[in-house]
Structures are given as structure tokens and as C-alpha cells.
Amino acid sequence: MESRNIRLAVIPGDGIGTEVVAEGLKVLEAVGTKIEPTHYDLGAARYHRTGETLPDAVLEELRGYDAILLGAVGDPSVPPGILERDLLLKLRFEFDHYVNLRPVKLFPGVDTPLADTPAEDIDMIVVREGTEGLYAGTGGAMRRGTPYEIATQESLNTAYGVERVVRYAFEKARSRPRKKLTLVHKTNVLTYAGDLWQRTVNRVAEEFPEVTTDYCHIDAASMFFVSQPERFDVIVTDNLFGDIITDLGAAIAGGIGLAASGNINPERTAPSMFEPVHGSAPDIAGQGKADPTATILSVAMLLDHLGRHAEAAKVEQAVAEDIVERLAGWAGRTTHEIGDDITARVSG
Amino acid sequence: MESRNIRLAVIPGDGIGTEVVAEGLKVLEAVGTKIEPTHYDLGAARYHRTGETLPDAVLEELRGYDAILLGAVGDPSVPPGILERDLLLKLRFEFDHYVNLRPVKLFPGVDTPLADTPAEDIDMIVVREGTEGLYAGTGGAMRRGTPYEIATQESLNTAYGVERVVRYAFEKARSRPRKKLTLVHKTNVLTYAGDLWQRTVNRVAEEFPEVTTDYCHIDAASMFFVSQPERFDVIVTDNLFGDIITDLGAAIAGGIGLAASGNINPERTAPSMFEPVHGSAPDIAGQGKADPTATILSVAMLLDHLGRHAEAAKVEQAVAEDIVERLAGWAGRTTHEIGDDITARVSG
Ligand SMILES: CC(C)[C@H](C(=O)O)[C@@H](O)C(=O)O
Numbered sequence: 001m002e003s004r005n006i007r008l009a010v011i012p013g014d015g016i017g018t019e020v021v022a023e024g025l026k027v028l029e030a031v032g033t034k035i036e037p038t039h040y041d042l043g044a045a046r047y048h049r050t051g052e053t054l055p056d057a058v059l060e061e062l063r064g065y066d067a068i069l070l071g072a073v074g075d076p077s078v079p080p081g082i083l084e085r086d087l088l089l090k091l092r093f094e095f096d097h098y099v100n101l102r103p104v105k106l107f108p109g110v111d112t113p114l115a116d117t118p119a120e121d122i123d124m125i126v127v128r129e130g131t132e133g134l135y136a137g138t139g140g141a142m143r144r145g146t147p148y149e150i151a152t153q154e155s156l157n158t159a160y161g162v163e164r165v166v167r168y169a170f171e172k173a174r175s176r177p178r179k180k181l182t183l184v185h186k187t188n189v190l191t192y193a194g195d196l197w198q199r200t201v202n203r204v205a206e207e208f209p210e211v212t213t214d215y216c217h218i219d220a221a222s223m224f225f226v227s228q229p230e231r232f233d234v235i236v237t238d239n240l241f242g243d244i245i246t247d248l249g250a251a252i253a254g255g256i257g258l259a260a261s262g263n264i265n266p267e268r269t270a271p272s273m274f275e276p277v278h279g280s281a282p283d284i285a286g287q288g289k290a291d292p293t294a295t296i297l298s299v300a301m302l303l304d305h306l307g308r309h310a311e312a313a314k315v316e317q318a319v320a321e322d323i324v325e326r327l328a329g330w331a332g333r334t335t336h337e338i339g340d341d342i343t344a345r346v347s348g
Numbered sequence: 349m350e351s352r353n354i355r356l357a358v359i360p361g362d363g364i365g366t367e368v369v370a371e372g373l374k375v376l377e378a379v380g381t382k383i384e385p386t387h388y389d390l391g392a393a394r395y396h397r398t399g400e401t402l403p404d405a406v407l408e409e410l411r412g413y414d415a416i417l418l419g420a421v422g423d424p425s426v427p428p429g430i431l432e433r434d435l436l437l438k439l440r441f442e443f444d445h446y447v448n449l450r451p452v453k454l455f456p457g458v459d460t461p462l463a464d465t466p467a468e469d470i471d472m473i474v475v476r477e478g479t480e481g482l483y484a485g486t487g488g489a490m491r492r493g494t495p496y497e498i499a500t501q502e503s504l505n506t507a508y509g510v511e512r513v514v515r516y517a518f519e520k521a522r523s524r525p526r527k528k529l530t531l532v533h534k535t536n537v538l539t540y541a542g543d544l545w546q547r548t549v550n551r552v553a554e555e556f557p558e559v560t561t562d563y564c565h566i567d568a569a570s571m572f573f574v575s576q577p578e579r580f581d582v583i584v585t586d587n588l589f590g591d592i593i594t595d596l597g598a599a600i601a602g603g604i605g606l607a608a609s610g611n612i613n614p615e616r617t618a619p620s621m622f623e624p625v626h627g628s629a630p631d632i633a634g635q636g637k638a639d640p641t642a643t644i645l646s647v648a649m650l651l652d653h654l655g656r657h658a659e660a661a662k663v664e665q666a667v668a669e670d671i672v673e674r675l676a677g678w679a680g681r682t683t684h685e686i687g688d689d690i691t692a693r694v695s696g
């Protein structure tokens with residue numbers, strides 16, 4: 001495996017997506033990974049030009065890659081939901097990315113908005129389900145635009161879908177020193193779905209006696225992220241709660257500029273996809289203001305997923321060192337400059 | 349109105365609910381409000397004794413009061429959802445508490461977990477919808493307990509339900525100095541419900557030209573609560589997002605011990621209900637450790653709702669003063685002691 005080139009599909013997408021992905025690729029090449037990148041022009045520009053979001057032929061082509069690197073998708077010129085549903089979420093669903101892996105880790109030296117919180121208190125991994133729940137997209141509207149309109153959204157949860165992600169989370173928890181898994185849900189209101197999630201956690205827990213399990217309502221969890229982040233080690237949660245809590249996680253761990261994610265297909269029946277947690281940020285696009293670190297850390301996750309553990313560690317190490325420099329007052333760099341600095345470190 | 353006694357239904361509920369409600373009542377009486385309180389024994393104990401959560405006859409009786417003061421509901425000995433759905437949420441739904449009003453305000457002197465955040469940066473009001481969305485309770489499970497189980501939850505949103513709460517929020521925004529209203533939702537994924545919410549805000553906005561409107565996804569909003577809370581003045585959002593964001597709001601504004609709420613029926617076709625945002629906290633129940641301040645501030649909201657503005661202001665003032673004492677190092681008081689201290693201030 002080490003010798004074969006990585007066939008990488010690159011989807012820069014919209015806004016700052018293109019800027020940060022360029023830096024990610026630079027680091028990926030510098031760390032010594034032999035990659036064959038192919039760029040795909042998908043996102044708002046293509047949608048406006050051709051009306052296409054993700055043509056079937058492109059989807060099938062993407063299936064053949066070892067992995068996908070994605071920047072960000074979404075633009076105010078496109079009605080909400082179109083690029084999200086028909087491009088980003090379509091990739092997650094079609095490629096069965098049922099694990100959306102999002103580390104929430106405070107690098108030493110990074111400023112957290114939380115007062116008096118030592119870096120080691122914020123070190124968790126959120127295992128967000130990626131293919132079900134309210135993201136299924138089912139629902140509808142009736143009598144739209146009238147005073148009698150009703151709009152519905154449905155959360156779909158299956159034993160199949162919940163069990164596989166819960167099992168993944170238990171394995172993750174077992175591999176970490178604290179071996180603690182917290183289910184985050186809202187079982188007291190979403191009683192049907194909550195019951196399925198809780199029963200599944202209880203059942204799978206029997207196979208992992210070394211893992212401590214815990215439960216926390218999503219509302220309380222949001223509170224504890226701020227007041228007692230050290231409560232959490234591995235979190236498993238549904239698609240929507242995971243979306244919310246990982247942005248909150250990014251906020252407490254130094255900001256969205258550092259938050260990486262992997263959309264993982266653990267059985268490798270399709271390529272996994274790596275992307276920063278942040279969006280396309282149209283307000284700062286094209287100005288060199290975006291921090292590419294989240295994308296570079298997503299590249300590290302990509303390397304890890306492909307078995308290139310040494311290279312992954314090298315990228316992470318370079319980021320950690322770069323962050324210490326920032327602490328020393330070396331801020332105000334452009335997207336390129338941060339990318340260059342981290343590239344220099346991994347090449348060294 | 350000033351001369352008539354307030355007929356108050358009191359539902360202490362479970363855990364610390366009974367402890368904090370006792371202090372709330374003490375303050376209410378001391379501030380000079382003539383009240384006739386009637387206690388209702390509802391919650392886990394009654395459920396275990398009789399199997400009842402909220403008998404129809406009790407519900408009808410409650411309808412006759414001027415207001416309801418509730419402590420907290422829920423106990424680990426009762427399966428999740430039973431007391432929540434059949435007691436707390438039933439009251440909110442039956443009494444059409446479509447506005448769940450939750451101020452997020454940092455009192456001067458209160459410690460926020462956020463570093464470098466001046467008190468004036470955290471001063472918002474969340475107008476949470478209280479009778480629709482995923483709280484409708486619709487959904488179900490099929491093939492429960494088998495590998496083929498499917499569990500669903502439905503979010504129900506109506507033009508009627510959304511418009512009335514949006515209108516309330518605009519009025520609230522207009523009455524405040526900044527006059528800014530932010531819709532928090534997830535329109536890019538929950539496209540049907542999001543479309544209804546966004547269109548409704550856009551339409552009602554035309555009637556409130558002096559109010560600035562804004563939109564924020566729930567994930568980004570969670571981030572901004574931590575990183576830029578000053579972005580928000582009045583927030584309007586659905587039932588579930590409101591649940592999450594107000595716990596997060598409590599966390600940044602000094603903790604759940606201070607967070608008050610009102611379940612409001614603005615047309616007064618049924619009594620409104622006031623309760624602390626916190627739950628029954630069985631882990632600290634009966635130990636005098638609970639902070640009754642959230643309940644006491646809920647009492648202030650109750651007074652305000654009933655037109656006793658001077659008394660409401662007096663209670664708020666007493667709390668603000670008490671909080672300054674805490675800052676001066678006078679911590680470690682019991683539930684009773686805090687209640688007594690605030691009572692002394694309003695009686696003075
Ligand atoms: C863009 C949006 C559809 C997406 C999501 O909600 O999953 C994003 O917020 C994320 O977290 O990756």
C-alpha cells in the first residue's frame with residue numbers, strides 16, 4: 001500500500017473552500033505522500049452554469065478513488081439546501097459515510113474562549129452518525145404559502161444504522177486511555193428514536209465491558225461542553241445533534257479554523273471524504289483570510305484512514321508546532337502563509 | 349388587578365423542584381404580592397403511587413388559575429419521556445404555551461465560563477416555540493427490538509404556529525434598544541420546516557421596519573454563543589433548537605442555577621407557567637445544594653406577566669444585589685439561605 005499512489009478526488013467547492021484545499025494539497029504533497037489528485041468542479045459556480053449539482057456520471061467516477069478531499073459547499077446565491085442536499089449530503093449518503101468523525105481537541109497553546117480550562121480538559125472525539133436521522137430529507141409541505149401551511153421533517157433511525165455507528169464508537173472508546181462513551185440524545189422527548197439509541201448502546205455495551213458508558217441529554221451536553229468539557233471522552237450521537245455539538249466543540253477548542261472531520265465508510269465499500277467542519281464563509285472568501293489548518297488536519301485524518309500513520313503523525317506534529325508559533329505572537333498570516341509554514345515543517 | 353389576590357397553582361414536582369419552589373414562594377410573599385397558592389402533588393412520587401401523571405380533572409382545575417409555578421419534573425426511576433410528555437409537555441401543549449421565553453443575561457458580577465466577555469455582551473432573549481416541532485410527539489417504531497427496527501420522529505410546523513411566535517418575537521425585539529431579531533434554524537437541511545420559518549420571518553418583518561432581522565444556522569449559533577454572544581439580541585427558534593440553545597445560554601450566563609423561563613400563553617386563554625430552566629437534578633436533591641435563584645427569577649417573570657411590574661423589578665433587583673454579594677466571596681450558602689437572603693432584600 002505504501003508504494004501505490006493515492007488516487008485522490010479533490011472537491012474545492014465554494015468560497016474559502018478553494019483556498020484552504022490548495023494548502024491542504026500542498027502539505028499532502030510535501031509530507032511525501034505520492035498522490036494523483038483529480039479536481040472536480042462542483043458547487044455554486046457549476047450549479048449556476050449548468051444547473052448541475054452532482055451528475056450521476058461524476059458520482060460514479062468518484063466512487064473509484066481512494067479518498068476525497070472536500071473544501072466547503074454553499075453560497076448565498078443558491079437557495080438553502082440545494083448544494084447541501086444534492087451535493088454534500090448526497091456524497092455522504094451515497095458513499096455510506098455513516099461515521100462522521102470529529103475530534104474536539106484543544107492543542108496546547110491555542111486560546112480557548114473558556115476561562116480556566118487546561119488544554120487536557122478538552123480532548124474528545126465525537127462520532128456523529130452520518131446517513132440517517134433528520135438528514136434523511138423526508139418530510140414535506142402542504143398548502144405552502146397559505147395560512148394553513150403545514151411543513152414536516154422526519155427523523156429516520158434504523159437498528160441497522162444505529163448499531164453500526166454505536167459499535168464503531170465503542171471501538172474508538174476502547175482504544176483510548178479513558179475508555180468512556182457518552183450517548184448524547186434527547187430520549188425524554190424523542191422517545192421512539194431515543195429508545196432505539198439507548199437500547200442499542202446498552203446491548204453493544206455488553207460486548208465492551210472495559211468501556212464505561214454514560215448518557216447525556218443534548219441540552220445538558222451543550223451546557224457541559226462549556227462548563228465541564230472534561231466529562232467527555234468519546235461521544236456517539238445522531239446526525240443533527242452531532243452537527244450542533246461539533247460546531248460547539250470547535251468553538252471551545254480554539255475555533256472553527258482548527259476543526260477537522262472525516263466522513264468515514266469503515267468497510268471501505270466507497271471512498272471516505274475529509275473536510276474541515278467550517279463552511280464556505282462567503283464573507284471572507286478570496287481575501288486570504290481563511291485558516292487552512294482545519295483542512296490540513298483533515299488531510300492528517302485522510303492519511304490515517306489510508307494507513308499512512310507516520311505521515312499523518314508528521315502533519316499533526318507540524319500543525320501543533322505551528323500553533324505554538326502563533327501563541328508566540330506570530331499571528332496575522334494569510335491562508336497561503338500558514339499553508340507554507342506548515343508545508344515547510346513537514347518537508348523538513 | 350393590583351388588588352385582587354393572585355390564584356397560583358404550585359407544582360413543585362421532583363428532586364430539587366420542591367426545594368427551589370419553596371424559596372420562590374417565600375420571595376413572592378415577601379415582595380408584597382397577595383397570593384393564594386394551591387399545591388399540586390404531581391411528578392414521580394404520584395406516578396409511582398397511583399400511576400397518574402396529570403389526571404384530566406387536575407388539568408381542568410389548573411386551567412382556572414392566574415398562573416402556575418413549576419419546579420422541575422423527572423426522575424431516573426421513571427422511564428424517560430413519561431413525566432416529560434404526560435405532565436410537563438402536556439401542560440405546555442394544553443395551555444397553549446406557544447412562547448417559551450428564556451432570557452440569557454449575564455448579571456454583573458456573575459462568573460461566566462467565557463474568558464474576556466464583559467457582562468453587557470451577554471444580554472439576549474430567546475423566544476422558543478413551545479407547542480410544535482419535534483415536541484409534537486408524533487412518530488413511532490416498527491419491529492422494535494429486532495435488527496429491522498425503524499424508529500421515527502416527526503417535526504410538525506404550521507403557518508399558524510410559526511407566525512404567532514414569530515410575531516411575538518418581533519414585538520419583543522421592537523421593545524428593546526438594539527431591535528434585532530435572529531432566526532435560528534437549520535434551513536439548509538430541514539428544508540421544508542426551514543422554508544416555512546424563513547418565509548414567515550421575511551413576511552412579518554415587513555410590518556416591523558424598525559427591527560433588523562438576521563439568520564443563523566443552529567450549529568453556527570452554538571458556536572457564536574461561545575465566541576461572539578454579542579451577536580444576539582432577540583432569537584426566535586423552534587422547540588428543539590430553543591431547548592438546546594437556552595441550556596447553552598444558561599451555561600454562558602453563569603450557569604443553570606440562574607436561568608429562568610416562562611411558558612407563556614400571550615392571549616391568556618389559559619394560565620402561563622413559570623419554571624427554572626434546570627431539571628430535577630436527582631443527584632443533589634434533598635441536600636440544600638440547589639440554587640433557588642432561577643426559580644426566584646422565574647417568579648419575577650410571573651409577576652411581570654401578571655402586570656405587577658414594580659414587584660417584578662424589586663425581585664430582579666434583589667437578585668442582582670444578592671449576586672454581587674456572591675462575588676464578594678459570600679458563597680457556599682444553602683438553598684434556604686439564598687432564599688432567605690433574597691427574601692430579606694425584597695421585604696426591606
Ligand atoms: C453544510 C451542512 C449541510 C453540514 C451539515 O449540517 O452536516 C455542515 O454543517 C457540517 O457540519 O458538515
Ligand SMILES: CC(C)[C@H](C(=O)O)[C@@H](O)C(=O)O
Pocket residue numbers: 188189219422432436437591625627
Ligand atoms: C424536561 C424536558 C422535556 C424540557 C424540554 O426539553 O423542553 C427541558 O429540557 C426544558 O428545557 O424545559
